[in-house]
Amino acid sequence: MASDPLSATFAALADPTRRAILARLTDGAATVKELSEPFAMSGPAVSKHLRVLERAGLISRGRQAQWRPCRLEARPLKEVADWAEDYRRFWDASYDRLDDYLQQLKEKDQ
Amino acid sequence: MTIAGATTYTTPSEREFAMTRVFDAPRELVFAALTSPEHVPHWLLGPDGWSMTVCEIDLRPGGAWRFAWRRDDGTELELSGEYREIVPPERIVQTESWGAGWAETLNTLALIEEDGRTTMTQTMLYPSQEARDAALQTGMKDGASMSFDRLASYLESLS
Secondary structure: OOOOHHHHHHHHHOOHHHHHHHHHHOOOOEOHHHHHHHHOOOHHHHHHHHHHHHHOOOEEEOOOOOOOOEEEOHHHHHHHHHHHHHHHHHHHHHHHHHHHHHHHHHHHHO | OOOEOOOEEEOOOOOEEEEEEEEOOOHHHHHHHHHOOOOHHHHOOOOOOEEEEEEEEOOOOOOEEEEEEEEOOOOEEEEEEEEEEEEOOOEEEEEEEOOOOOOOEEEEEEEEEEOOEEEEEEEEEOOOHHHHHHHHOOHHHHHHHOOHHHHHHHHHHHO
């Protein structure tokens, strides 16, 4: 089981069907039936993916007993996007420092 | 063609992600700077505001390594793994993990020297394409024929 919110988000995003469901939800809320159609999957199979997404906080479900429309929750996705950006920035900044540090080492060697 | 001072990010295979960078220094020096606890805390610091709080390197096959950082605002970050193969000054194979719940990667570092400059390639092998895509968020771009570009621009509109 994922131990922190970001890991739960990554685990939920690790499946292409779930990513496609999220992409569909950027158009607006949809019911399980509407979400099942493009995937040639049964309602229960889609519901299983939806439960994973809901647990990760990536979607929320409406309260109307029959329809329970699914809605995209953007905050965890934004955290993932920020993390990916931070990761790249972390290494870029570190290697920039390493450039300078290597020059210092070279001068010391001489 | 990779130029000094710029990091290139590529995906050499479905399960890999690679970073390439050219350093204006011979590879003996680059290898030392990358592997010595005396050198690493001087540069492996990320953007301004981070400091390195732990730098443990047991440079031998089976030896453990652990790095930790703290940012001014109290945010902490930890990376750890185990060395598998060490061929100074040209190659290191090691595992890397960001902690529980994260995919562990197998990283291969290669250093090639030419005319006094060193090309470093760090290749990270993920347990699956899904794990790599989730970690890099590149899965956002293919999303089973659905438009994840829209999601990407939606995310941009939030920031």
